[in-house]
Amino acid sequence: GVFVMGSINQDFVLRVERRPGPGETVTDAELSLHPGGKGANQSAAAALLGAEVAFLGRVGDDGLGEPLVRNLREKGVDAGLVERVAGRSTGAAFITVTPDGENAITVAPGANRALLPPDVEAARERIAASRVLVAQMEIPRETVFRGVEVASEAGTRVLLNLAPPFEVPGELLGLLDPLVVNEHEAAFLLGEPVEGVEGALAAAPELLGLGARSAVITLGPAGAVFALEGRAEHASAPRVRAVDTTGAGDAFVGALAARLAAGEALGEAVAYAVRAGAAAVTREGAQGALPTPEVVEGL
Numbered sequence: 631g632v633f634v635m636g637s638i639n640q641d642f643v644l645r646v647e648r649r650p651g652p653g654e655t656v657t658d659a660e661l662s663l664h665p666g667g668k669g670a671n672q673s674a675a676a677a678l679l680g681a682e683v684a685f686l687g688r689v690g691d692d693g694l695g696e697p698l699v700r701n702l703r704e705k706g707v708d709a710g711l712v713e714r715v716a717g718r719s720t721g722a723a724f725i726t727v728t729p730d731g732e733n734a735i736t737v738a739p740g741a742n743r744a745l746l747p748p749d750v751e752a753a754r755e756r757i758a759a760s761r762v763l764v765a766q767m768e769i770p771r772e773t774v775f776r777g778v779e780v781a782s783e784a785g786t787r788v789l790l791n792l793a794p795p796f797e798v799p800g801e802l803l804g805l806l807d808p809l810v811v812n813e814h815e816a817a818f819l820l821g822e823p824v825e826g827v828e829g830a831l832a833a834a835p836e837l838l839g840l841g842a843r844s845a846v847i848t849l850g851p852a853g854a855v856f857a858l859e860g861r862a863e864h865a866s867a868p869r870v871r872a873v874d875t876t877g878a879g880d881a882f883v884g885a886l887a888a889r890l891a892a893g894e895a896l897g898e899a900v901a902y903a904v905r906a907g908a909a910a911v912t913r914e915g916a917q918g919a920l921p922t923p924e925v926v927e928g929l
């Protein structure tokens with residue numbers, strides 16, 4: 631199965647004609663609530679595609695947490711390791727979207743900050759019994775580092791989605807198989823722009839040069855490039871009508887993890903994940919747009 635450790639958030643999406651300036655009030659917003667957080671989104675994506683998924687995360691004691699956990703269960707995720715943290719608020723993201731499609735996001739990590747290295751150690755057996763560990767960077771770094779180490783010691787494959795990006799220590803990079811980044815995150819790591827398929831075909835082997843055992847760079851409508859043992863290959867995404875690209879990266883990562891856990895090789899798994907990512911952009915929202923196997927096969 632797949633073991634996901636990471637963030638779980640309540641997303642508050644406010645559609646507004648224009649954003650208020652300092653000291654100003656705007657009164658015509660439309661609010662919609664969506665379950666979010668990269669960890670939770672990726673868990674849901676993998677589970678909907680048929681993987682057995684366990685999620686390790688933390689919610690607050692504020693009433694927002696319980697519905698988020700219930701939502702994960704409804705998507706087929708084992709949420710038995712999610713605990714409620716006294717005195718913390720559940721992670722929340724406040725997203726204002728203007729008619730030009732531009733969004734501005736404020737995140738309050740809340741209880742996500744309370745997922746600590748001992749919590750990962752307590753889950754050691756579950757991690758060891760899983761085929762793939764998936765993590766992102768919306769929880770404390772030390773917790774991610776510990777998870778990567780615990781998984782590696784147990785022989786569990788590690789997929790790290792380095793979002794948001796930061797300078798990764800070399801010892802950690804050497805345990806990633808694969809490191810998954812988008813163009814911006816790849817550019818951050820390499821200190822140079824990474825653009826388009828040609829740019830990614832050059833950049834992905836450079837990520838192996840930094841130490842990663844394998845690397846995947848997602849390219850939006852252009853699909854993804856992966857590098858393994860010094861060679862790099864491109865997987866194109868099917869052409870779709872993009873309605874909302876929120877969560878495409880999470881659908882991609884969840885699908886990739888599900889296929890790797892099913893025993894597929896990286897190239898095959900990437901070819902599947904680009905279709906899952908494409909399917910996710912054809913509908914609104916992050917988790918609301920996640921595809922089933924039938925939808926992915928249909929692309």
Ligand code: ADP
Binds near residue numbers: 853878
């Ligand atoms: P992120 O949202 O993390 O920046 P990307 O934008 O690279 O990630 O998207 C992840 C994956 O979703 C891509 O590899 C691709 O498969 C799919 N995808 C994203 N945008 C589109 C699009 N406009 N058309 C088709 N597929 C897309």
